[in-house]
Amino acid sequence: MPTNTPIFSAKNISMHFGSGKKLVKAVDDVSFDIADGEIVSVVGGSGCGKSVLAKIMLGLYKPTSGDFTYEGKHITNQRDHWNEVQCVFQDPFSCFNQFFTIRAQLKAAFGILKNKLTDAQVNERVDNALRAVNVLPSEIEGKYPFELSGGQMQRMLLARIFALRPKVLIADEPTSMVDACVRANILDYLMKLKQELKMTIVFVTHDIGLAYYISDRLFIMHEGKIVESGTPDDVALRPKSPVTIQLIDDIPEIHKEWIKR
Amino acid sequence: MATFEVENLSLHYLTRFGNKVHAVSDVSFTMEKGEILGIAGESGCGKSTLVNGLMGLFIPPLYPTSGDVRVNGESLMNRTEAEVRKNVLSRKVSMIPQGAFNALNPTRRVKDIAADVIAAHEQGVDKKQIYDRLRQRFDLFGMDTEKVLNAFPIQLTAGERQRSVIGISTLLNPQMVIADEPTSALDVSTQKVVIKMIFDLLEKGIFSTMIFITHELPLLRHVANNIAIMYAGEIVEKGTTEQIVFDPRHPYTRALMGAMLSAEPGQRQRKPVAIEGAPPNLANPISGCRFADRCPVARPECKLKDQKIRMVGGRQVRCDYAD
Numbered sequence: 132m133p134t135n136t137p138i139f140s141a142k143n144i145s146m147h148f149g150s151g152k153k154l155v156k157a158v159d160d161v162s163f164d165i166a167d168g169e170i171v172s173v174v175g176g177s178g179c180g181k182s183v184l185a186k187i188m189l190g191l192y193k194p195t196s197g198d199f200t201y202e203g204k205h206i207t208n209q210r211d212h213w214n215e216v217q218c219v220f221q222d223p224f225s226c227f228n229q230f231f232t233i234r235a236q237l238k239a240a241f242g243i244l245k246n247k248l249t250d251a252q253v254n255e256r257v258d259n260a261l262r263a264v265n266v267l268p269s270e271i272e273g274k275y276p277f278e279l280s281g282g283q284m285q286r287m288l289l290a291r292i293f294a295l296r297p298k299v300l301i302a303d304e305p306t307s308m309v310d311a312c313v314r315a316n317i318l319d320y321l322m323k324l325k326q327e328l329k330m331t332i333v334f335v336t337h338d339i340g341l342a343y344y345i346s347d348r349l350f351i352m353h354e355g356k357i358v359e360s361g362t363p364d365d366v367a368l369r370p371k372s373p374v375t376i377q378l379i380d381d382i383p384e385i386h387k388e389w390i391k392r
Numbered sequence: 393m394a395t396f397e398v399e400n401l402s403l404h405y406l407t408r409f410g411n412k413v414h415a416v417s418d419v420s421f422t423m424e425k426g427e428i429l430g431i432a433g434e435s436g437c438g439k440s441t442l443v444n445g446l447m448g449l450f451i452p453p454l455y456p457t458s459g460d461v462r463v464n465g466e467s468l469m470n471r472t473e474a475e476v477r478k479n480v481l482s483r484k485v486s487m488i489p490q491g492a493f494n495a496l497n498p499t500r501r502v503k504d505i506a507a508d509v510i511a512a513h514e515q516g517v518d519k520k521q522i523y524d525r526l527r528q529r530f531d532l533f534g535m536d537t538e539k540v541l542n543a544f545p546i547q548l549t550a551g552e553r554q555r556s557v558i559g560i561s562t563l564l565n566p567q568m569v570i571a572d573e574p575t576s577a578l579d580v581s582t583q584k585v586v587i588k589m590i591f592d593l594l595e596k597g598i599f600s601t602m603i604f605i606t607h608e609l610p611l612l613r614h615v616a617n618n619i620a621i622m623y624a625g626e627i628v629e630k631g632t633t634e635q636i637v638f639d640p641r642h643p644y645t646r647a648l649m650g651a652m653l654s655a656e657p658g659q660r661q662r663k664p665v666a667i668e669g670a671p672p673n674l675a676n677p678i679s680g681c682r683f684a685d686r687c688p689v690a691r692p693e694c695k696l697k698d699q700k701i702r703m704v705g706g707r708q709v710r711c712d713y714a715d
Contacts (some may be wrong), residue, residue, distance in 0.1 A: 282435060309435065312647075312667045313666070316666040318664065338580070377581065384610055385609075389614040
């Protein structure tokens with residue numbers, strides 16, 4: 132149900148690490164609202180603070196200063212928070228325990244949910260989730276994570292999301308370890324999550340091309356600050372901030388001069 | 393004469409049950425001085441296995457099936473691992489690995505890691521000479537030389553680390569440099585700096601040929617002179633960059649180009665098309681075209697007849713029906 136309360140609301144939040152000379156302002160005085168059902172991309176280079184921002188949204192960090200709320204409330208209990216906010220990380224290989232089968236781990240993920248389901252219900256939801264990412268349940272039956280390819284593993288991470296059906300998904304560079312074909316696939320699944328489950332998605336990436344394709348709104352981050360935000364067409368095609376212009380300029384495009392040899 | 397030649401190279405892995413997995417089949421190409429050859433293909437198509445083969449480095453379970461690799465006419469095959477490490481690696485063929493962070497020993501300073509490379513290949517050079525050489529070489533890279541050489545890897549940014557790795561790989565002026573996804577762990581701005589450095593080294597003659605492996609076709613368009621597309625262990629199409637990027641002929645290359653996306657005007661409406669299905673399992677014998685199961689224009693006879701490389705529109709294509 133779209134409501135007027137934003138999913139995430141940040142007012143002047145900062146996240147600092149260290150102190151004195153070694154003070155690092157990972158997130159520096161950032162304010163934004165993310166509405167229900169929106170896909171927002173956070174784009175920036177390495178070390179711009181985008182992953183720290185993602186972790187704040189997941190409740191893994193508490194901002195040093197400022198006010199950060201989820202549906203109008205502060206995040207107090209992480210387990211409760213993760214009932215509704217879930218994530219997909221960059222490296223699928225380090226997200227699964229190599230000693231358990233994929234199915235066991237997908238089922239174990241239901242442990243976080245408050246309303247307990249029966250074993251049969253869990254199995255059914257896992258099967259449906261696997262089909263949603265174009266994997267037949269029989270294909271992974273009895274398989275361990277190391278028996279799958281990188282693309283399949285990344286799909287398993289998304290299957291976990293299809294199974295749990297959280298309200299919000301934080302995707303931190305979910306496509307940086309996979310090739311172009313799998314990347315197109317994953318973007319399709321993210322769109323499907325939005326369309327079928329009305330999920331709010333925060334997509335963290337360094338590739339403005341990807342962000343342009345998928346999102347309703349773009350945030351460009353640089354040195355802890357959001358330097359530009361707006362619709363994909365405004366930001367990607369009519370950039371104003373020098374940081375955005377640089378980011379777009381540095382992407383090797385097929386039809387544009389990049390570096391002269 | 394071509395400086396780097398690969399002739400009908402086939403490689404296989406031997407599993408512990410005695411099965412062979414034919415990871416690379418019948419790869420042939422030649423390269424001239426100053427050339428950058430891009431190799432693209434999806435994960436698991438044999439790119440990284442091919443890299444090991446091109447260095448002549450066969451560590452079980454990887455074995456050569458047949459074929460030859462020659463640098464300036466000299467074959468790299470049939471050498472022991474020790475001999476390859478002593479005489480081939482770093483001197484003739486050098487490799488830039490993918491993860492710069494994993495490639496550097498976190499407990500040692502960059503200058504000591506680099507000094508080891510020289511000390512392992514040249515007898516009787518003292519430490520001072522080595523460090524002087526390192527300084528001279530690192531001065532070319534546009535970084536703060538003293539800071540980088542004296543730093544531990546963790547103290548450097550991702551870009552500095554990757555440039556250091558490239559610097560170390562090319563210390564002994566190898567003939568051929570093989571870069572396996574050298575920039576895929578970097579953000580776009582750092583990627584550009586690293587690519588500029590690679591061009592600079594090539595121009596200065598520090599190495600003379602390069603193989604650039606990536607699945608980012610838009611990047612290859614700017615980096616490579618020629619591109620080879622790999623699928624299931626075979627080269628399915630090889631031609632100049634212009635031919636492959638703007639006028640692909642093999643159905644797989646076309647599908648690969650369709651999966652690209654970019655932030656150019658009008659691209660938001662264009663949907664990138666993923667290729668359905670998965671590549672064949674190379675542990676099983678395959679007859680006919682390896683792409684037939686996923687090919688949008690496959691004919692019944694495709695699965696029966698092995699496809700041979702033939703010339704179509706000035707480039708090599710492994711498809712009987714490409715035009």
